[in-house]
Amino acid sequence: MANTVIVQQPTAAAVPDNQLMVTDITGRREWSTGLFDIFTNVEKSLLTYFFTPCYKYKLAxxxxEGCCLAFCVTGAMTILRSRIRTIGGIRGSATEDFLxxxxxxxxxxxxMDRELDRMGVP
Known part of the structure; x- marks a missing residue:
């Protein structure tokens, strides 16, 4: 009968630190449109300006997210902008989003609405 000598104990496979990250810290890309590109869709821009609560709900x-975020959480638009940046791998910071x-x-x-359109989010 042959004996098997174990010289190394089995261990769990190590998971690289960044394997669970979707993108790197800085993001991969810029916003697909500029902040002041409001004339790309004038109708949406006017609706956003005059019906801000409806657009907050739409973005949420x-x-x-739900309507609770849009109407009950302080700083909801900053949170939504950061969420869209994260989903899209867009460069930026929470401070920039706030400002x-x-x-x-x-x-x-x-x-934010144009970016969701470009990403194909219904």
Missing amino acids: TRTG VVSFCQPCAMCQ
């Missing part, structure tokens, strides 16, 4: 539901939404919310909402 398109990103998989853009704080100083130009209608333009930011239009840009």
Whole structure:
């Protein structure tokens, strides 16, 4: 009878640190349209400006969030902009998202809506 000598104990396979990341920290790309490209769809831009609560709801539901985020959470548009950046692998930062939404919310909402359209999010 032959004996088998074990010289190394089996171990769990190590998972590389970044294997679970969808994109790198900085993102892979820029926004597909500029913040002030509101004339690419004037109708949507006017609707966003005059019916802001409706567009907040629309953006929240398109990103998989509910109306509670759109209407009950402080900083909801910053959260949604960061979520869209994450989904799309877009470069940016939470600070940048906050500043853009704080100083130009209608333009930011239009840009977010255009980006979701380009990504094919229903």
